[in-house]
Amino acid sequence: MATGVAAWLPFARAAAIGWMPVANSPMPVAPMDHSKRQDELIMLNVSGHRFQTWRTTLDRYPDTLLGSSEKDFFYNAETKEYFFDRDPEAFRSILNFYRTGKLHYPRNQCISAYDEELIFFGIIPEIIGDCCYEEYKDRKRENLERLQDDQEENRDTKPPNMSVREAMWRAFENPHTSTMALVFYYVTGFFIAISVITNVVETVPCGSTGNQKDMPCGERYTVAFFCMDTACVMIFTVEYLMRLFAAPSRYRFMRSVMSIIDVVAILPYYIGLVMTDNEDVSGAFVTLRVFRVFRIFKFSRHSQGLRILGYTLKSCASELGFLLFSLTMAIIIFATVMFYAEKGSSSSKFTSIPASFWYTIVTMTTLGYGDMVPKTIAGKIFGSICSLSGVLVIALPVPVIVSNFSRIYHQNQRADKRRAQKKARLARIRISKSGSANAFLHSKRNGLLNELLELTDTEEDEQKLTKCTSLLESQHHHLLNCLEKTTAHVFVDEQMYQQNCLETALQTCPSRSPSISTHDSSAGSCCGCRAKRNAPLPSGRPVPTHTQGPLQELSALHIQSHTASRSNLNRKAEESGRLNSKGGRITTAIISLPSPPDLTPDSDSLRRPPQRRQPADPAASSAGINIIRVSAL
Amino acid sequence: MLSAIWETEGLQTVGIVVLVFASIKLLHLLGLISFSEDSVEDELELSTVRHRPEGLEQLEARTRFSRKELQILYRGFKNECPSGIVNEETFKDIYAQFFPQGESSTYAHFLFNAFDTDHNGSLSFEDFVMGLSILLRGTIQEKLNWAFNLYDINKDGYITKEEMLDIMKAIYDMMGKCTYPILKEDTPRQHVEVFFQKMDKNKDGVVTIDEFIDCCQNDENIMRSMHLFENVL
Numbered sequence: 001m002a003t004g005v006a007a008w009l010p011f012a013r014a015a016a017i018g019w020m021p022v023a024n025s026p027m028p029v030a031p032m033d034h035s036k037r038q039d040e041l042i043m044l045n046v047s048g049h050r051f052q053t054w055r056t057t058l059d060r061y062p063d064t065l066l067g068s069s070e071k072d073f074f075y076n077a078e079t080k081e082y083f084f085d086r087d088p089e090a091f092r093s094i095l096n097f098y099r100t101g102k103l104h105y106p107r108n109q110c111i112s113a114y115d116e117e118l119i120f121f122g123i124i125p126e127i128i129g130d131c132c133y134e135e136y137k138d139r140k141r142e143n144l145e146r147l148q149d150d151q152e153e154n155r156d157t158k159p160p161n162m163s164v165r166e167a168m169w170r171a172f173e174n175p176h177t178s179t180m181a182l183v184f185y186y187v188t189g190f191f192i193a194i195s196v197i198t199n200v201v202e203t204v205p206c207g208s209t210g211n212q213k214d215m216p217c218g219e220r221y222t223v224a225f226f227c228m229d230t231a232c233v234m235i236f237t238v239e240y241l242m243r244l245f246a247a248p249s250r251y252r253f254m255r256s257v258m259s260i261i262d263v264v265a266i267l268p269y270y271i272g273l274v275m276t277d278n279e280d281v282s283g284a285f286v287t288l289r290v291f292r293v294f295r296i297f298k299f300s301r302h303s304q305g306l307r308i309l310g311y312t313l314k315s316c317a318s319e320l321g322f323l324l325f326s327l328t329m330a331i332i333i334f335a336t337v338m339f340y341a342e343k344g345s346s347s348s349k350f351t352s353i354p355a356s357f358w359y360t361i362v363t364m365t366t367l368g369y370g371d372m373v374p375k376t377i378a379g380k381i382f383g384s385i386c387s388l389s390g391v392l393v394i395a396l397p398v399p400v401i402v403s404n405f406s407r408i409y410h411q412n413q414r415a416d417k418r419r420a421q422k423k424a425r426l427a428r429i430r431i432s433k434s435g436s437a438n439a440f441l442h443s444k445r446n447g448l449l450n451e452l453l454e455l456t457d458t459e460e461d462e463q464k465l466t467k468c469t470s471l472l473e474s475q476h477h478h479l480l481n482c483l484e485k486t487t488a489h490v491f492v493d494e495q496m497y498q499q500n501c502l503e504t505a506l507q508t509c510p511s512r513s514p515s516i517s518t519h520d521s522s523a524g525s526c527c528g529c530r531a532k533r534n535a536p537l538p539s540g541r542p543v544p545t546h547t548q549g550p551l552q553e554l555s556a557l558h559i560q561s562h563t564a565s566r567s568n569l570n571r572k573a574e575e576s577g578r579l580n581s582k583g584g585r586i587t588t589a590i591i592s593l594p595s596p597p598d599l600t601p602d603s604d605s606l607r608r609p610p611q612r613r614q615p616a617d618p619a620a621s622s623a624g625i626n627i628i629r630v631s632a633l
Numbered sequence: 634m635l636s637a638i639w640e641t642e643g644l645q646t647v648g649i650v651v652l653v654f655a656s657i658k659l660l661h662l663l664g665l666i667s668f669s670e671d672s673v674e675d676e677l678e679l680s681t682v683r684h685r686p687e688g689l690e691q692l693e694a695r696t697r698f699s700r701k702e703l704q705i706l707y708r709g710f711k712n713e714c715p716s717g718i719v720n721e722e723t724f725k726d727i728y729a730q731f732f733p734q735g736e737s738s739t740y741a742h743f744l745f746n747a748f749d750t751d752h753n754g755s756l757s758f759e760d761f762v763m764g765l766s767i768l769l770r771g772t773i774q775e776k777l778n779w780a781f782n783l784y785d786i787n788k789d790g791y792i793t794k795e796e797m798l799d800i801m802k803a804i805y806d807m808m809g810k811c812t813y814p815i816l817k818e819d820t821p822r823q824h825v826e827v828f829f830q831k832m833d834k835n836k837d838g839v840v841t842i843d844e845f846i847d848c849c850q851n852d853e854n855i856m857r858s859m860h861l862f863e864n865v866l
Contacts, residue, residue, distance in 0.1 A: 069688040073707040085708070120715035122683055260657070290646055291653070433733045475865075476731065482861075483732075487805055487824075489812040491734060497811040504815065 043081035044095070049088035050081075057098050064122040066098065090117040097123065105132035111139040145411070146418075168246035185302070188239055192298050195232035198225060199292050233269045236262065236295070258301060265295040308412055312405040319397040319404075326393050327364070334360045334386045341378040348375065359383075364390025434494075439473070440480050441493050684717035686758040696762050697770035703762065710758055719756040721745050735809035743803060747783040769865055776859055777846045791839040797825045 020027070042058060044051040044066075061067040076083045084091070090109060094117065097103040105114065105128055118125055128136050162170070171181035202218035202225055218225050240262045247253035268288040300306040313320065335356035342350040349372040350356045359372040363386045374383045484490050492500070686692065692703055714723060721742065728741040748764045749756050767775050782788070786796045801821040810816065832840045832848045849855045 063685075065685075068685060070685050072689045073686075073704050073711075075704070085712070116715055119683070120711065122685065122717075264653075288649065290650065437733045479731065483804075483807060487808055487812075487820075489805075489808055489814060489816060489820075491808070492811050492813045494811055496813065497815075500813060500815055 044091075045076075045079070045081045045083045046086055046088045046091045047084070049091070051091070051095055053095065053098065060098060060101075061123075066094075066121060068122075070122070086117060086120065087113065090114055094118070094121050094123065097127070102129040103127045103132075104129055105136040107135065111136070111143050115140070146414075165246050166248070168242065169248060172243055172246060188235065189299070189302050191232050191235045192295055192302075194228070195236075195292070195295050198228045198232070199289075199295075229269060232295075233266050236266045236298075240266070258298075261294055261297045261300075264291055265298060268292055304412070308405075308408055312401070312408050315408070316401045316404045319400045323394070323397040326396075330364060330389060330393055331357055331360045334364070334382065334389075337382050338374065338379060338386070341382050342374055342376055345375045345379070350374075360386060363387045365394065366390060437491070438493060440477050441491060443473070443477050444481075444491075684757050686717065692759070692762060696766035698762065698766060706762060706765070707758060710761060717758065719761070720754065724756060732807045732809075734811060735807040737807045739799075739803035739806055743783060743786065743800060746786070747779070769863060773850070773856070773859055774846065777849050778842070781842050781845050791841055792845070793839050794825060794829060797828060797840075798822060801825050801828075 040055050041052050042055050044053070058066045058071075065071055071082050074082050074084055089106070090113065093104050093106055103123065103125075115125065125136065171178055171184070175181045175185035203216045206215060206217040206220045240259070243259070243262075244250060244253060253259055268291045271288060300310060335353050338359060339350050339353045339356045342348045342356075350359065356372075359374075361367075362369050362372075363383060366387060368387075374380050480491065686707070689700060689703060692698075693700055696703070698706070710719075711717065713719075713727060719727075724745050725738045725741040728744065729737050731737075745756065746752075748760055750760055750763070764779075767779050771779070781792070784792045784797060784800055786799060798821060801824050805816060805821050805824075808816065829838075829840070831852075832844055834844050834848070
């Protein structure tokens with residue numbers, strides 16, 4: 001039903017009185033309106049902006065959020081209003097939709113934010129009025145293209161298990177993903193260039209071999225050129241077949257432009273092979289060689305600019321068509337006129353209308369070769385009109401083409417810019433993510449310290465140390481703690497993990513020198529740990545580090561005893577003092593405290609943590625000062 | 634003489650070029666060849682599926698939440714998913730934000746299937762709230778039932794060792810790799826063995842719902858931890 005005109009329904013019903021006298025059968029019973037609700041004002045509070053409207057206004061569209069019972073989820077009983085935590089600016093247009101029945105798209109809104117608001121309030125965007133619809137659709141398409149570009153970049157990340165076929169296809173499409181692909185890319189490029197140069201040089205006159213006339217090089221060194229051509233065609237054939245094999249959808253690949261270019265480039269050679277000995281036809285098929293020039297289009301796989309140009313021309317196809325059509329019309333008109341004007345003059349070059357075509361074209365494009373020149377006065381007058389109009393006709397569609405090219409070019413530039421910024425963006429996001437993980441570890445240490453201090457009963461430090469972690473954070477930490485308990489493993493930070501890794505590596509492979517440098521932390525295996533962190537320290541040299549009281553020993557103890565189960569930490573605190581004071585061989589490690597985001601992985605942070613009072617335990621404090629870092633047990 | 638030959642050859646060239654282009658154009662018209670790359674389709678994309686939940690009163694009756702609690706839950710839900718339903722991708726994204734160090738998508742997948750009781754591939758607010766009602770306000774029996782349902786991946790009433798291994802691996806994946814002690818390859822498998830030793834009373838290789846509930850009810854730790862999250866909301 002046209003719910004927009006719901007207010008007029010009483011009128012339509014009242015006017016139905018006009019049918020009653022002519023009706024033959026009795027009328028159905030009218031539905032009763034049971035809800036004797038007075039029309040009331042509804043207060044909508046959107047992030048502090050208060051909107052008021054009648055209930056019936058909102059009820060016009062019962063399949064949206066505001067028109068249905070869904071808004072009860074947002075009802076605030078104390079203030080008797082509906083509170084929405086959304087953008088008030090966008091809400092204005094949404095409320096206007098209820099009032100006027102037309103949804104407008106405000107131009108200063110971001111398209112995705114606006115879309116989200118529409119989805120939230122349950123309004124489909126197709127309702128947008130005609131006045132704003134094209135703008136909306138244009139911006140939506142732009143946004144979609146941008147997102148598509150970003151998605152294409154994600155393809156660079158290699159999925160773990162790919163079949164040979166998929167790997168090959170990926171290598172073909174993105175040459176910079178592997179060295180083999182790059183080699184292949186450059187080799188094919190090189191051979192395309194060779195092939196084109198061969199075609200060109202073939203026709204250059206090479207000097208006479210005693211005959212009267214100059215022979216072109218192609219006919220002089222037939223064998224050499226034939227070999228060169230054969231080699232190039234073989235490479236191209238192999239490449240085409242490999243692409244055909246690797247393509248995910250062979251049918252679609254065969255239909256694409258690039259594959260057609262490939263085929264057209266190599267077909268003449270094979271046809272030439274077949275047709276060599278047939279005298280009549282070979283003359284014609286020799287001219288098939290002209291298609292070898294298509295090999296130059298194979299470069300478009302290698303060059304982004306060529307692709308942009310091709311895409312521009314394709315998108316301006318209609319303008320180019322218009323240009324061609326209008327030029328043809330003008331040529332025919334002027335050629336006819338010139339022919340008849342010059343008919344009278346003697347020894348005129350304008351022998352027929354088609355012959356005048358040449359003059360018209362040369363004049364309209366302002367070339368003016370001068371091989372055909374009008375001699376009569378009428379001819380000269382028409383000739384000048386011809387050249388003036390030529391300039392105009394050509395100048396008209398050109399700006400359209402130029403603006404198209406500019407738009408596409410800038411789009412590409414923006415895509416490149418986004419790609420360049422993407423790495424930095426992802427790195428920053430990764431750092432902030434690791435910051436949150438470090439926050440958990442940080443708070444764990446705080447938590448441990450809290451427990452210990454409770455033991456030794458120092459009130460003021462407790463207060464200092466309970467940083468105000470919000471309820472959300474503490475609940476999140478509790479969740480992570482539960483996961484630790486479930487799996488009986490503990491989260492550690494990156495450096496500790498590398499440390500553990502190295503220690504187990506040294507335990508299991510003692511012959512390896514610690515200065516193995518491998519890939520970065522993505523390697524999961526123990527032996528593949530980056531030894532760079534341990535490199536500057538030869539074994540046995542004590543490195544003074546600022547301790548954190550018993551916490552250092554705790555963690556040190558963990559490293560020490562690989563097989564030690566995770567027991568009560570409080571108990572360990574007392575034990576550790578005793579253990580460390582035994583002296584002798586101590587395998588401990590530098591405990592570097594992670595500080596959130598600005599931690600660079602290379603800095604052994606000997607940064608002093610905020611002052612923590614040492615507990616009164618003497619044994620612990622004495623042993624905690626110098627923690628020796630060793631590289632071998 | 635020569636020029637005549639060249640002229641005919643030239644005309645032949647022109648003729649052949651025109652012929653080839655015409656045939657390409659014909660093939661294009663016939664749709665056998667496509668000139669355009671896959672461009673952005675401008676047609677009407679399917680409007681996103683929208684879902685409106687039942688009224689507040691009905692939900693209040695079906696779950697054990699109060700009106701206020703349902704309001705709070707709905708606001709959070711709708712904020713993350715304005716269209717009213719969650720699909721698996723969004724669910725995985727949301728869940729991954731709580732476990733930055735590990736890889737939580739496998740476990741999120743199992744969770745999603747456990748919540749999605751009508752198996753339509755998307756989680757509506759009702760599914761969400763019904764699940765939460767059981768988890769937070771349900772009886773021990775119901776909670777254990779839910780956990781059993783989570784472990785039983787193919788919902789056939791038995792937990793096999795393979796299913797349990799999948800779940801266990803998913804849980805260990807969430808820890809990530811920076812753990813102490815370092816995660817070994819067969820840690821999940823060992824954990825599954827321990828679990829089966831405890832749970833599988835008649836040693837038939839599968840755990841049924843009764844064995845599961847019996848065993849859990851006799852285990853103090855498990856019983857205590859079932860009450861852990863009751864004050865979440």
